[in-house]
Amino acid sequence: MSRFDDLVTEGRAFRDVHLGSLTTYKLGGPARVYVELQAESDLEDLARALHEEPQPVLVVGRGSNLVISDRGWPGLAIRFGFEFTAIGIDADYLVTAGAATTLPRLARETVNRGRGGLEFYVGIPGSVGGAIRTNAGGHGSETADWIDSVRVFDLETAEFGVRGVEELDFSYRSSSIRPTDLVVSATYRTEPVDVAVGQERLREITRWRRTHQPGGTLNAGSVFRNPEGDSAGRLIDELGLKGFRIGGASVSMKHANFFEAEDHATAQDVYDLVVEIRRRVQADTGIELIPEVQFAGPFE
DSSP: OOHHHHHHHTTSOEEEEEOGGGSSSOOOOEEEEEEEEOSHHHHHHHHHHHHHSOOOEEEOTTOTTEEEOTTOEEEEEEEEOGGGOOEEEOTTSEEEEETTOBHHHHHHHHHHTTEESOGGGGGOOSBHHHHHHHTOEETTEEGGGTEEEEEEEETTTTEEEEEEGGGTTOBTTBOSOOTTEEEEEEEEEOEEOOHHHHHHHHHHHHHHHHHHSOOSSBOOSBOBOOOTTSOHHHHHHHTTOTTOEETTEEEOSSOTTBEEEOTTOOHHHHHHHHHHHHHHHHHHHSOOOOBOSEEESOOO
């Protein structure tokens, strides 16, 4: 028996768990092995199991920018559990949050305690771990602007480490975090803010999102990164592609950089739609759109 078999027997890992329900698209097949981490010691056990039986690693997080293949994920899928949702605030305006902490909660709790700067997170339906990996941002701010340090577990070396902002190599919607680097927690710099002022800022961002982005639909937020000096949504809209569909996936009528899935959609429909929209924009404008959404597993 492998160490993964032992973890399954112990009820700490599971085989053939469908991942679609863990994503905002609700699409996709099973993972070969699925683990929900409940303690830091679980990380060390995972590293030992991977050393014995190497396989591709996927961190699911909140699944808000993730499309799982209809055929599933042929490796290990990881999700951080409740133990990784703590938020701590010290007297120097440093805020430390666990990897599984949701960004809207982090924005609200910091404001309610007179800490400002992270209000932009209220409109991003992800987690701290995903925000670090992708340098999530919006409304004039991004994660890199506020990060002090990040605690990371390296699955290859089975070691914990702390990385300063300069080591994370942040750029637009990316960082140096690798698939085998698991963000355990992040420490942010914040600034004093009047609670009432901060709460109004949260309301402004929430109102803007409701007005400009589709709600109540199956989507994964912005599909493409914005090209320098332009907007992916504007480019798609200018080509008259709002409402364009492939199978059960279509370009939102409200915001052209959001692609929506209907109940009968497949992950392949979403993938094909992304590929086709990208092809049309490049053919018409010469601009190559870079997907912000992550596709995991085999696609045609």
